[in-house]
Amino acid sequence: MKLLYDLNSLRPPRSGVGYYTQHLLEGLLKRNDIEELGGWVGSNYYNRRSVGSLLGEENSLQAGAQFSEGWKASMLRAARSLPGVYQGRTVVRRIKSASLRAECARRGFIYHETNFIASPYAGPNVVTIHDLSHRHFPEFHPQAAVDYLDRNLPDTLKQVHKVITVSEYTRRDAIDVYGLPEDKVVSIPLGVEPCFRPHRANDCESVLAELGLKQRGFILSVCTLQPRKNLTRLVAAFAKLPADLREAFPLVLIGAEGWMNSGLMRDIERLSQAKQIILPGYVARESLLKLYSSAAVFAYPSLFEGFGLPVAEAMASGVAVLTSNVTSLPEVTAGAALEVDPYSIDDIATGLERLLIDKALRDTLIIKGLARAAELTWDAMVRRTYAVYSSIAA
Structure with a gap:
């Protein structure tokens, strides 16, 4: 089995999606039944060994612009609210990675998009949906982000062979909101890192x-x-x-x-x-x-x-x-x-x-x-995700 990922969510500072991607890849890299595992950032391809290096070095990828206060933060929020900013970034990223995605599809890779919106892909592919809050509480998100998801998520759901959700609630929500077939959507809970434990x-x-x-x-x-x-x-x-x-x-x-x-x-x-x-x-x-x-x-x-x-x-x-x-x-x-x-x-x-x-x-x-x-472990999440890959493998 050959696996492919968009690694942009690993950019610092890592969000919840970034840590989900990290734990998934860490678990998969331990398996000896995966022929090849790789991913991309921009036009750069990362093979199995270099993906492992990225996971342990959060600062090895260039960070996106992040400011919490002051005039820079105000300008960043204003820029991100402009119509088309999310879509434009997506188009640029897709152009940069188009040739390597095409090559991976030709070589039989399964592509798993861990962050909502999948890039076009000619081979078997999977997407993870973490929640649909943009549909239920659009007022809690930047309008540009809501527009981006509303425009692109339906196409992603049509393209992919399987949809993974992080809870049964989100599975039912995705089926109800987008009219997806029951057997296309799989619920796989998240896990808890061992470092979260009682301390003396x-x-x-x-x-x-x-x-x-x-x-x-x-x-x-x-x-x-x-x-x-x-x-x-x-x-x-x-x-x-x-x-x-x-x-x-x-x-x-x-x-x-x-x-x-x-x-x-x-x-x-x-x-x-x-x-x-x-x-x-x-x-x-x-x-x-x-x-x-x-x-x-x-x-x-x-x-x-x-x-x-x-x-x-x-x-x-x-x-x-x-x-x-x-x-x-x-x-x-x-x-x-x-x-x-x-x-x-x-x-x-x-x-x-x-x-x-x-x-x-x-x-x-x-x-x-x-x-x-x-009962909630990342190892269980990895095993169940691998089972999804196996179900769509050519």
Whole structure:
């Protein structure tokens, strides 16, 4: 079997799709039943050995422009909102890689596009769809990105032989929205890295001290600060908690600067001044792992998720989880979390208070969460993805 990938999602800084691609390729490179594995960035072809090098060296590919604040960020956001910018970038990338894709198709490679929109390909090919939030919440995305997906995704779904989704919820969603045949769409859950695990309290002391936190003495949320993650309602729900609970369990919000969040930042300001909400900014991965493990509650009342990997990572870290009762999240937690209505501030507040005052409930959810997270592995994702390749191999 010969496998081909678009490696652009491995560019730094890697997003969720980039890490999905990384874990898939890492698992496939361990197999000895793959004749050849390669991919492209621009007009450059990377063979099996060089793909392996890319995975371990995130900075070996040129980064796309990324600015979180200031005039450069404003200009970048404005440029990306211009009509045709996404489509233009796609056309340029396709032109650069056209000849190598044609050669790989001639040689019998199976092409797997891991990032929604597949390039034209004459051989067997697969695409992974991570969610359809652009259809359900277009207002939460740049209009140019929504237009790009609306224009190109239907053609991709017609071209490919199989569609992989990261949850059964997203599988049903893709079938319903695009009228796909049932047997064309396969659900393959994501996995949790082994580094997400319970840590000893002593090993976490220095990380907690830097932020003025206590072991099992804070609420943690990890996500991009954007509307779909529902942080405005989470902050409002936290503000409704009794003052003594807010003092004892501050809310720690960790995540990259997002968009459409000026109102959120205003809501946070008063509680932040009282040191009841903490915004650490960038947190190194090793520190983040220990914060996960040390929290009393992990709060993730997202409005829409194709999978919801932070919830699985929190369960694997041994923390009680509060999350939403909508989209894919109940499927991911499988009864191992406290589910709330994400549109109800009162419901979120009640759930937070219940978890904070009921240690027995937290302990029960920790045990269930660890068991559930153990079922979600990247190795299983790789095996099931390889089975999809086998089903379409010539």
